[in-house]
Amino acid sequence: MLLFLLRRIGLMLITALCLTFVVFALTNLPAKLETLAKTQAGSRMTDAEVARWIDRNGYGSPMLQRYGEWLGVIPGWVRHDDDGTVHGRCVDRHQDPSLAGSRCGILQGDWGYSTRFQDNVSTVISARVGATGLLMMWVLIVMVPMALIVGVLAGMREGSRTDRALSTFAIASTATPEYVSGVLFIALLASSTVGLSPLLASWGWIDGRVLFQGNARSAMEDITLSNFTLPVLTIALYGMGYVARITRASMTEVMTQQYIRTARLKGVSFSKIVLKHALRNALIAPFTVIMLQIPWLLNGVVISEVLFSYPGFGWTLYEAAVNNDIELLLASSVVAVVVVLVTQLISDIGYVYLNPRIRIS
Helix, strand or coil, X not given: CHHHXXXXXXHHHHHHHHHHHHHHHHHCCHHHHHHHHHHHHCCCCCXXXXXXXXXXXXXXXXXXXXXXXXXXXXXXXXXXXXXXCEEEHHHHHHCXXXXXXXXXXXXXXXXXXXXXXXXXXXXXXXHHHHHHHHHHHHHHHHHHHHHHHHHHHHHHCCCCHXXXXXXXXXXXXXXXXXXXXXXXXXXXXXXXXXXXXXXXXXXXXXXXXXXXXXXXXXXXXXXXXXXXXXXXXXXXXXXXXXXXXXXXXXXXXXXXXXHHHHHHHCCCCHHHXXXXXXXXXXXXXXXXXXXXXXXXXXXXXXXXXXXXXXXXXXXXXXXXXXXXXXXXXXXXXXXXXXXXXXXXXXHHHHHHHXXXXXXCC
């Protein structure tokens, strides 16, 4: 197990370096740097002024050198002006001339400065990831039990009416995009003019004008049933169908195995067969899919967070991309890569505990 973990961690580090370099190269293309220069120094800059700005701010050095500076494995760039003033990657960030020529990258905990939010990237990222973490937690609490129940009930009796009804529901939920289901939920449950809210208000069943809020920004300070239900329900409903279909397929396969038939011939009750013998083996495939939902939730909630105005990680990623915030985009890519690789490692370890017969090679 220890050798397996060491190999996987080594592979994770190599994968992280490759992926972050690809993102770094894409965010540092000449067109991106030109847009950044005109955004920061003026949109009417000439090509010569843009070139001088790029060179003066350390973007004119070779790509690999800048990637090493961003990682913090080589010293940052330094420039000495004619008047004796010292500028550089580390100097400008910390306003300390003694840092000239030192390392100040992500390995040193320096994630850069966000041009969109005018704050340190580490501060922005930590707050936004925490907000999305809360959203992910509640989505998983709602999605996973619902998906497993639907999948197990459908797979217990393949071809029955229950199987057909639940399978149709699972397919419909997965086939409906988040921006469609989210808009429908807002119209039906969060509108004061149409949907259920006006009807319930006229009956006196609700105190306010709407049953739920269509804007989740207030959930950043205080999460309530009113402001957090719709974004959680929108994301959970979209992800639930896929997990349910995988669970149903796995459960159907397990229920046709010989040891299940033998248990039924011996007179073991059907509920005991399902809970004691079939369920554990049927959960191996869904476990992997559920673990893969975590990076999807982190990176794939952009639509839902923008739709419900919830300033989490997806909303921040959207803002960084729209406003060409290079440092924030790079930091977001690091977080996304780490989450994907760590969840893959946890998934592989979970395989062993769910089925010890799986060999670690």
